[in-house]
Amino acid sequence: xxxxxxxxxxxxxxxxxxxxxxxxxxxxxxxxxxxxxxxxxxxxxxxxxxxxxxxxxxxxxxxxxxxxxxxxxxxxxxxxxxxxxxxxxxxxxxxxxxxxxxxxxxxxxxxxxxxxxxxxxxxxxxxxxxxxxxxxxxxxxxxxxxxxxxxxxxxxxxxxxxxxxxxxxxxxxxxxxxxxxxxxxxxxxxxxxxxxxxxxxxxxxxxxxxxxxxxxxxxxxxxxxxxxxxxxxxxxxxxxxxxxxxxxxxxxxxxxxxxxxxxxxxxxxxxxxxxxxxxxxxxxxxxxxxxxxxxxxxxxxxxxxxxxxxxxxxxxxxxxxxxxxxxxxxxxxxxxxxxxxxxxxxxx
Amino acid sequence: xxxxxxxxxxxxxxxxxxxxxxxxxxxxxxxxxxxxxxxxxxxxxxxxxxxxxxxxxxxxxxxxxxxxxxxxxxxxxxxxxxxxxxxxxxxxxxxxxxxxxxxxxxxxxxxxxxxxxxxxxxxxxxxxxxxxxxxxxxxxxxxxxxxxxxxxxxxxxxxxxxxxxxxxxxxxxxxxxxxxxxxxxxxxxxxxxxxxxxxxxxxxxxxxxxxxxxxxxxxxxxxxxxxxxxxxxxxxxxxxxxxxxxxxxxxxxxxxxxxxxxxxxxxxxxxxxxxxxxxxxxxxxxxxxxxxxxxxxxxxxxxxxxxxxxxxxxxxxxxxxxxxxxxxxxxxxxxxxxxxxxxxxxxx
DNA sequence: ACGTTTCCAGGAAACGTTTCCAGGAATGTA
DNA sequence: TACATTCCTGGAAACGTTTCCTGGAAACGT
Numbered sequence: 028x029x030x031x032x033x034x035x036x037x038x039x040x041x042x043x044x045x046x047x048x049x050x051x052x053x054x055x056x057x058x059x060x061x062x063x064x065x066x067x068x069x070x071x072x073x074x075x076x077x078x079x080x081x082x083x084x085x086x087x088x089x090x091x092x093x094x095x096x097x098x099x100x101x102x103x104x105x106x107x108x109x110x111x112x113x114x115x116x117x118x119x120x121x122x123x124x125x126x127x128x129x130x131x132x133x134x135x136x137x138x139x140x141x142x143x144x145x146x147x148x149x150x151x152x153x154x155x156x157x158x159x160x161x162x163x164x165x166x167x168x169x170x171x172x173x174x175x176x177x178x179x180x181x182x183x184x185x186x187x188x189x190x191x192x193x194x195x196x197x198x199x200x201x202x203x204x205x206x207x208x209x210x211x212x213x214x215x216x217x218x219x220x221x222x223x224x225x226x227x228x229x230x231x232x233x234x235x236x237x238x239x240x241x242x243x244x245x246x247x248x249x250x251x252x253x254x255x256x257x258x259x260x261x262x263x264x265x266x267x268x269x270x271x272x273x274x275x276x277x278x279x280x281x282x283x284x285x286x287x288x289x290x291x292x293x294x295x296x297x298x299x300x301x302x303x304x305x306x307x308x309x310x311x312x313x314x315x316x317x318x319x320x321x322x323x324x325x326x327x328x329x330x331x332x333x334x335x336x337x338x339x340x341x342x343x344x345x346x347x348x349x350x351x352x353x354x355x356x357x358x359x360x361x362x363x364x365x366x367x368x369x370x371x372x373x374x375x
Numbered sequence: 376x377x378x379x380x381x382x383x384x385x386x387x388x389x390x391x392x393x394x395x396x397x398x399x400x401x402x403x404x405x406x407x408x409x410x411x412x413x414x415x416x417x418x419x420x421x422x423x424x425x426x427x428x429x430x431x432x433x434x435x436x437x438x439x440x441x442x443x444x445x446x447x448x449x450x451x452x453x454x455x456x457x458x459x460x461x462x463x464x465x466x467x468x469x470x471x472x473x474x475x476x477x478x479x480x481x482x483x484x485x486x487x488x489x490x491x492x493x494x495x496x497x498x499x500x501x502x503x504x505x506x507x508x509x510x511x512x513x514x515x516x517x518x519x520x521x522x523x524x525x526x527x528x529x530x531x532x533x534x535x536x537x538x539x540x541x542x543x544x545x546x547x548x549x550x551x552x553x554x555x556x557x558x559x560x561x562x563x564x565x566x567x568x569x570x571x572x573x574x575x576x577x578x579x580x581x582x583x584x585x586x587x588x589x590x591x592x593x594x595x596x597x598x599x600x601x602x603x604x605x606x607x608x609x610x611x612x613x614x615x616x617x618x619x620x621x622x623x624x625x626x627x628x629x630x631x632x633x634x635x636x637x638x639x640x641x642x643x644x645x646x647x648x649x650x651x652x653x654x655x656x657x658x659x660x661x662x663x664x665x666x667x668x669x670x671x672x673x674x675x676x677x678x679x680x681x682x683x684x685x686x687x688x689x690x691x692x693x694x695x696x697x698x699x700x701x702x703x704x705x706x707x708x709x710x711x712x713x714x715x716x717x718x719x720x721x722x723x
Numbered sequence: 724a725c726g727t728t729t730c731c732a733g734g735a736a737a738c739g740t741t742t743c744c745a746g747g748a749a750t751g752t753a
Numbered sequence: 754t755a756c757a758t759t760c761c762t763g764g765a766a767a768c769g770t771t772t773c774c775t776g777g778a779a780a781c782g783t
Contacts, residue, residue, distance in 0.1 A: 042739055053763030058741060066761065088502055089448070090441050090739035094768045100437070110458070111468035120459035123485060132499065134482055137471060151480065154436055294667065316664045319642065390769055401733035406771060414731065438769035442738045 041082050050078035061086055092156070103342060104134040104152035106145060106162040111137075113314065114287070114331050115163070118185065121335025122161060129343060131158070142167035153180060159342045164189055166228060181345035183338045187230040188356070195341040197334050197357045201231050201311075204327040204361030205238025205285065206245070208309050208369070212281045213246045216373045217307060221272050221279040222250075223265050223289040224257035232257070235285040235311055254279050265292025266299075273300055280373040281307035287314055294324065294368075307371040318366055325369025328362040389430050398426035409434055440504070451690060452482040452500035454493060454510040459485075461662065462635070462679050463511070466533065469683025470509060477691060479506070490515035501528060507690045512537055514576060529693035531686045535578040536704070543689040545682050545705045549579050549659075552675040552709030553586025553633065554593070556657050556717070560629045561594045564721045565655060569620050569627040571613050571637040572605035580605070583633040583659055602627050613640025614647075621648055628721035629655035635662055642672065655719040661712060671714025682707050 047057045052071055059067050060075040078084075092100045105122055107115040115137075123133050134152060138145035145165045149172070152160060159181040162172065166187070173191050176182050183195045212220050222239050225232035236257065243250045253275070256268040265284065269292060272279060282297070284290040290310030297303040304322065313328040337357050345352070363369075395405045400419055407415050408423040426432075440448045453470055455463040463485075471481050482500060486493035493513045497520070500508060507529040510520065514535070521539050524530050531543045560568050570587050573580035584605065591598050601623070604616040613632065617640065620627060630645070632638040638658030645651040652670065661676040685705050693700070711717075 040739090044739080047763090054740090055742080055763055055765095056761090059762095062741085068761070071762090085502060087504070087739055089437055089504055090768090091741075092768095093438050093441060093739080093770090094741040096742070098768090109468065110471060111461075111464045113459075113461070116459040116464040116467075119464075119483075120457065120485060123458060123483075127484075132482060132484075132503070134480060135467075135471075136475075136480075137468060151478075154433060155480070156435070156437055291664070291667070298667070314664070316639070316662070316668070319639070319646075320664070320667055321669055388769090392769080395733095402770090403733055403735095403772080404731090407732090410771085416731070419732085435769055438738090439771075440738095441740090441769080442771040444772070446738090 041084050042087075043084070045082055046075060046078045046084050049082060050074045098156065099158050099346075100156050101130060102132045102134060102155070102157045103159045103161065103346075104136070104148075104155075104157040106136055106138055106148050106152070106160070106164075108140055108163055108165070109137045110135055114312065114329075117331035118163075118335040118338075121332040122339045125336055125339030125343065131343075138163075138165050140165045146171055149175060153178075159183070159346050161185060161338050161342055163187065166230075181342055181350055183342045183345075185334060185338050191354070193345075193350070193352070193354055195338075195345070195355045195357070197338045197341065197359065199231075199329045199334065199359050200361050201234035202238040202241065204329075204363075205235045205283070205311060206242045207238075208311075208327045208363055209239050209242035209283055210245065211363070211369065212283070212307060212309065213242060213248065215281075215307070215370070217279075217281040218248065218373070219251065219254060219277065219279040219281070221254040221269070221282045222256065223259055223268060223282065223284045223286075223293055224255070225286045225289065226258050226260060232285060239283060239285075259289055259292075262288040262292035262295070265289040266296045267292075269293045269296035270300065273297075273302065273306070279306070281309075281371075284308065284310045286310075287312045290314070290324065290326070294320070303368070305371065305374045307369055307373075309369040313364060317364075320368075322368045322371070323366025325366045326364050328364050330359060330362075334359050389432050390435075391432070393430055394423060394426045394432050397430060398422040446504065447506050447694075448504050449478060450480045450482060450503070450505045451507045451509065451694075452484070452496075452503075452505040454484055454486055454496050454500070454508070454512075456488055456511055456513070457485045458483055462660065462677075465679035466511075466683040466686075469680040470687045473684055473687030473691065479691075486511075486513050488513045494519055497523060501526075507531070507694050509533060509686050509690055511535065514578075529690055529698055531690045531693075533682060533686050539702070541693075541698070541700070541702055543686075543693070543703045543705070545686045545689065545707065546579075547677045547682065547707045547709050549582035549709070550586040550589065552677070552711075553583045553631070553659060554590045555586075556659075556675045556711055557587050557590035557631055558593065559711070559717065560631070560655060560657065561590060561596065563629075563655070563718070565627075565629040566596065566721070567599065567602060567625065567627040568629045568631055569602040569617070570604065571607055571616060571630065571632045571634075571641055572603070573634045573637065574606050574608060580633060587631060587633075607637055607640075610636040610640035610643070613637040614644045615640075617641045617644035618648065621645075621650060621654070627654070629657075629719075632656065632658045634658075635660045638662070638672065638674070642668070651716070653719065653722045655717055655721075657717040665712075666714055668716075670716045670719070673714045673717025674712050676710040676712050678707060678710075 043057045044054055047054045056071060057075050060072050103126055109115055126133050136148040142165050145168050153175055161183045163186045164184050172182055176194055185197050188196055188198055224236050240250055259265050259268055282293050284293045293308055297306055310326045313326045317324040391405045392402055395402045404419060405423050408420050451474055457463055474481050484496040490513050493516050501523050509531045511534045512532050520530055524542055533545050536544055536546055572584050588598055607613050607616055630641050632641045641656055645654055658672060658674045661674045665672040
């Protein structure tokens with residue numbers, strides 16, 4: 028019974044059949060053992076495992092999922108705006124961890140907010156038969172998402188609200204977070220508060236503006252449209268816009284920047300004009316080193332890890348059988364981090 | 376010839392066989408058409424495409440790669456330290472773009488620098504039959520990498536040098552980048568330059584220290600071991616270490632931080648002691664907002680996008696046939712970005 | 724007109740697995 | 754002891770594709 032090297036070593040790739048032959052059992056039995064199915068005599072289990080180990084057998088997940096009744100591939104896909112941006116990548120990490128706990132792999136792709144690219148990614152992923160999809164929708168792909176959903180793939184949309192049958196969403200309380208922050212500025216005595224907003228085609232951008240408007244309405248103060256700049260798409264544009272507003276007649280005493288890059292742009296403009304200690308600034312969404320700046324930048328914070336975890340939970344829940352449930356719309360609360368820039372009182 | 380709805384619509388999943396039936400051709404012909412293989416009459420190509428479109432046929436990549444002679448899955452895997460850290464995610468993005476250009480999907484995983492987790496990831500990925508692997512090796516997995524390589528999967532190692540047969544590497548010039556930066560400090564008149572270093576088990580950490588030592592040797596200056604702290608693994612630890620060095624007798628007039636987090640830690644310590652305008656600081660690796668701080672933080676910069684692109688090119692090159700070549704070791708140059716903190720002269 | 728080569732098409736086998744099914748042994752019951 | 758039931762086991766079919774191979778038709782040369 029010696030294991031002389033190369034004895035009954037099969038030449039090509041080692042398959043279940045090889046293991047079966049060496050263990051002296053049938054192919055079906057090997058499959059049962061590999062998949063931990065009950066009802067195989069202990070002795071055979073032992074023999075099969077031993078043979079598999081000796082031969083260096085490696086289970087082929089691809090072939091397996093092809094035949095498998097539930098057709099599961101143990102893969103989920105994540106369509107992000109850009110894997111390299113901090114929000115996306117923190118989300119990605121949280122999803123990876125949750126998936127890893129169930130031995131599920133994560134495929135990712137960056138849409139760059141292009142509906143066309145997003146469509147392509149969703150297409151590629153479903154072609155690969157992923158078990159589920161987490162998407163930060165750029166908009167314009169609702170029809171496709173609905174189709175994919177109808178064909179059986181569970182979907183969770185993140186960051187932006189989507190109303191589709193049995194599609195869960197995880198969003199952040201954009202409106203309330205913004206309202207509360209702007210309310211703080213008003214309570215501090217600010218009367219002229221500028222608003223820097225992202226593309227209006229984006230749901231979160233609209234919601235945040237609503238929060239800004241609601242805070243004003245709640246305090247019985249009108250919004251001065253000359254202080255509102257929307258559809259800004261880069262830090263540079265934000266810097267320009269902020270500069271213009273600040274150097275015009277009757278400038279604001281505070282700035283609310285409704286997105287990460289816009290906050291940076293606004294900050295640059297303030298520093299450039301030497302106003303960073305005299306004009307208040309609050310940004311939506313935290314960023315690294317915000318506490319190291321002078322003054323520290325106060326922000327409305329959202330927790331991407333929490334969002335990702337929630338999304339993964341909802342998705343995995345559906346994958347593991349609970350797919351009949353109606354859509355759930357989870358809302359993760361925002362926080363406020365006071366670091367100084369939001370606490371500057373209005374200049375006389 | 377009308378297309379009455381549901382006419383010869385097959386019930387379950389639409390397969391090539393369905394397309395073949397509808398187009399009135401053989402299964403093999405459909406396969407040829409779908410794969411753009413030459414030698415099919417134009418009319419049949421037309422009929423097949425038409426049938427595929429009408430039925431909404433979707434090619435099953437999984438089944439395809441199972442039978443396919445080259446067994447390619449059009450997937451590569453990327454083992455990172457953490458998908459959420461800026462260096463990793465910038466690299467990820469560059470790899471994604473390069474892969475996307477060839478319709479290749481990217482699987483990713485975070486090793487957190489744990490050899491055990493890294494081993495597990497590599498295992499999972501090869502089980503899925505990825506066509507190639509890009510790894511930031513945590514160390515301790517060389518044997519496994521060699522095995523995987525021998526079994527045919529091309530591998531590119533990034534960021535850290537690895538000497539394995541037909542395994543390419545992409546690294547940056549850690550030693551020279553550090554040497555040049557420290558040399559600048561010496562030229563500015565600094566004589567006491569502290570060094571904050573990462574875990575010595577990491578190749579880059581060792582290289583950077585070498586650069587620091589070489590700069591001193593080149594200027595005929597001894598290294599004062601009391602100013603050298605290595606094996607630091609967090610921003611907090613770096614902050615503590617810097618604080619200790621700065622408050623001891625005969626403190627340094629400049630600090631070189633050999634890694635991202637350590638730079639932040641050092642910076643915090645300097646600010647805390649009110650020395651940020653009097654003690655010079657240079658960090659290895661750029662970080663967002665470094666220019667917004669007071670003073671701006673000077674850094675030795677590496678270009679993760681360039682690194683990722685290079686790694687992807689090497690990998691795709693091997694995948695597309697050039698796998699016989701011996702290992703190539705690409706070295707991407709570093710830069711220096713002067714922002715102020717590195718240009719502070721020694722205090723009298 | 725005939726034989727040879729070239730080309731295209733389709734049936735069947737194969738990829739590595741899971742699942743169906745049937746058969747044999749073992750156990751339980753009358 | 755005879756018969757029904759339960760439990761294990763392995764052969765064969767199936768998953769959706771690609772590739773091998775055979776055969777007929779067309780094209781060519783003499």
